[in-house]
Amino acid sequence: MAQRKPFRWHIVVFLAPAVLVYTAIMIVPLIGTLNLSLFSLTEAGERVFVGLQNFATLFGDPRWSESFWNALINNAWFFLIHMLVQNPIGVMLAALLSSPRLRMAAFYRTAIFIPTILSFVIVGFVWKLILSPIWGIAPGMLDAVGLKSLFAPWLGKEEYALTTLALISVWQFVGIPMMLIYAAMLSIPDEVIEAAEMDGVTGWSQFWKIKLPLILPSIGIISILTFVGNFNAFDLVYVSQGALAGPNYATDILGTFLYRTFFGFQLQLGDPHMGAAIATAMFAIILVGVSIYLFAIQTRLRRYQF
Amino acid sequence: MNSARHSVFRSVAAHGILILYTVIALFPVFVIVINSFKSRRAIFNEPLALPTPETFDLIGYQTVLKQGDFFQYFLNSMTVTVGSLFFVLMFGAMAAFALSEYRFRGNLLMGLYLALGIMIPIRLGTVAILQIMVASGLVNTLTALVLVYTAQGLPLAIFILSEFMRSVSDDLKNAGRIDGLSEYKIFFRLVLPLVRPALATVAVFTMIPIWNDLWFPLILAPSEETKTITLGSQVFIGQFVTNWNAVLAALGLAIVPVLVLYLIFSRQLIRGITAGAVK
Numbered sequence: 141m142a143q144r145k146p147f148r149w150h151i152v153v154f155l156a157p158a159v160l161v162y163t164a165i166m167i168v169p170l171i172g173t174l175n176l177s178l179f180s181l182t183e184a185g186e187r188v189f190v191g192l193q194n195f196a197t198l199f200g201d202p203r204w205s206e207s208f209w210n211a212l213i214n215n216a217w218f219f220l221i222h223m224l225v226q227n228p229i230g231v232m233l234a235a236l237l238s239s240p241r242l243r244m245a246a247f248y249r250t251a252i253f254i255p256t257i258l259s260f261v262i263v264g265f266v267w268k269l270i271l272s273p274i275w276g277i278a279p280g281m282l283d284a285v286g287l288k289s290l291f292a293p294w295l296g297k298e299e300y301a302l303t304t305l306a307l308i309s310v311w312q313f314v315g316i317p318m319m320l321i322y323a324a325m326l327s328i329p330d331e332v333i334e335a336a337e338m339d340g341v342t343g344w345s346q347f348w349k350i351k352l353p354l355i356l357p358s359i360g361i362i363s364i365l366t367f368v369g370n371f372n373a374f375d376l377v378y379v380s381q382g383a384l385a386g387p388n389y390a391t392d393i394l395g396t397f398l399y400r401t402f403f404g405f406q407l408q409l410g411d412p413h414m415g416a417a418i419a420t421a422m423f424a425i426i427l428v429g430v431s432i433y434l435f436a437i438q439t440r441l442r443r444y445q446f
Numbered sequence: 447m448n449s450a451r452h453s454v455f456r457s458v459a460a461h462g463i464l465i466l467y468t469v470i471a472l473f474p475v476f477v478i479v480i481n482s483f484k485s486r487r488a489i490f491n492e493p494l495a496l497p498t499p500e501t502f503d504l505i506g507y508q509t510v511l512k513q514g515d516f517f518q519y520f521l522n523s524m525t526v527t528v529g530s531l532f533f534v535l536m537f538g539a540m541a542a543f544a545l546s547e548y549r550f551r552g553n554l555l556m557g558l559y560l561a562l563g564i565m566i567p568i569r570l571g572t573v574a575i576l577q578i579m580v581a582s583g584l585v586n587t588l589t590a591l592v593l594v595y596t597a598q599g600l601p602l603a604i605f606i607l608s609e610f611m612r613s614v615s616d617d618l619k620n621a622g623r624i625d626g627l628s629e630y631k632i633f634f635r636l637v638l639p640l641v642r643p644a645l646a647t648v649a650v651f652t653m654i655p656i657w658n659d660l661w662f663p664l665i666l667a668p669s670e671e672t673k674t675i676t677l678g679s680q681v682f683i684g685q686f687v688t689n690w691n692a693v694l695a696a697l698g699l700a701i702v703p704v705l706v707l708y709l710i711f712s713r714q715l716i717r718g719i720t721a722g723a724v725k
Contacts, residue, residue: 154633158540161596161600162563162597164578170571173571176573233463236464242460248468249716254705260660261680368565375659422570426565
């Protein structure tokens, strides 16, 4: 029998710090939160196991379920706007940037990415000021092109506020799809493009038939990153509309709903157990989304090896 | 002839669209910065004009520096960001080295376990994180934030760094082993210096969300002594919402450090995102 190798302690030493911190601060609390959603407080302030009752309240009690569905639908709309606006703009900018012999490409790249590095606090307030009817930058600019009648206090109107916020968020994050797709486009070998040109495939049809299929995996990754980011968003709404996600909850998304439930607001007291139930629901939504991506979309996307 | 004219047209159109979008991206920042240097009257009368000697006014900045303890907030943000960055890079590189260098039972499983955190946001565990921090007396300390951000940054750091570490030559490490270097020395003396560019990339990726985060400072460390600059400016602006000079100046102060950091590191960041694609 071969001699057993001595135990390689250095592997443990290398892995231990990362695994410990990650497990203690991320995995354990995550499981703890899922677990906490099964408990509740009695009148006497004792914590008791209530099974799925918190979820029954969340989905069954009209006061809760109305807020939950409102937040979920708003969140879905928020995500849809990102997919419909952010990705096409990102693809277009990346396609332009990657065109050969484009001058100042580095400058455009750097400048267009700047909003992405700003914090939500800055972005939220900056746009709030610009769109403010008091200051008058937005109405003034519309006036200059003769469209003043189109102006409305967008962030203050129930029917526009959420879409406006989604567009602000798109403005902020368009740099990420731009960069990732730009990278994907740069990695398309010249031979493929040359072969297409030999066959007379140029311009638009080259983009649709050659480049787009090759960057689809990147678009897939961007979509799932956007999905996770959107369904876990909080800051932008909190900064620009407050924890109440006004006007009249029109901009309430799951993140702000979780925050309000957990910490309470105005007359309602904070409730960690219902908060945990909402976090669990968000966890399930994100898990379903990520699974759909991993199993249904990613396996069907063809990857080309060069 | 025709195709040359065609390509000129296309290049002009490309620049046109890119310039238009650059203006859209930079316009809000520009408006804030120029107006933060103007007097109240000028802010409202001519919001788009550059500050002139008549309208130039630092009253906003004076209010901010007098009222809010922005220097302290800035220091807190620096401490939290640099501290978290150090641990993410250190622990992340060590774990990535273990995963990419050694074959051991459970290697793949460990990799998957650590990668979970890339997809699942740490915020969902907030309720329990707060309980842990309360139980261990870490609420309203910067340590709590450093711990959370370290855990948050590790998964992606390990993922990216192990990709890079696989490309470090085996011959070099084996030569080190023959010369009698311990595994620790091989990691610290040979491998770590070689993956420095990757470390810089991970640093930039990790740094931006930490610096900009509002959620955890708001929940774990909202006290005056531990406010980060992001939370500090949020609270300040909330209080001074009618004092436009002060609000604009606070925004200006919040933008500048990030912008400077970005301009220093933008090359690194872009190289990191487009890694492997550069021909």
